[in-house]
Amino acid sequence: MKWYHIGIKAKDSAKSIRFYQNVLGLRVVDTAEILGKTFTFVGNDTIQIEIEQANPGDTQADPSSMTGLNHFSVVVEDIQKLVKEARNKGADILMDPFQPRPDRFTTFIRDPDGVLIQIIQYADNANTR
Secondary structure, eight states: OOOOOEEEEESSHHHHHHHHHHTTOOEEEEEEEETTEEEEEEEOSSOEEEEEEOOTTOOOOOGGGOSSOOEEEEEOSOHHHHHHHHHHTTOEEOSOOEEEETTEEEEEEEOTTOOEEEEEEEGGGOOOO
């Protein structure tokens, strides 16, 4: 088995696509029209996220008060740089990067639909500015 993608239902798919491009640096890698809906895949060489336009009556999930999927996580080379640039672009950064374990630094970002994204940088790559 191999990981393929994670799917996100977006209130405003164009806004979510811009977030994943501008904040996380992903690119549109595919689009598919299925049963009258457009699905846009953003990603890079190792991950893909499927963005689906939500239906008008859909309600936003709150990962902090639900069971089931709580967040997904990505590894970056420079967490401080990503957080600084994300803040400058208006992203919802939940906390400054911190070191919860000796081998990594981490933070969480919330996407436009409330999806929690954990950002990790391994300590052997860390620049502790």
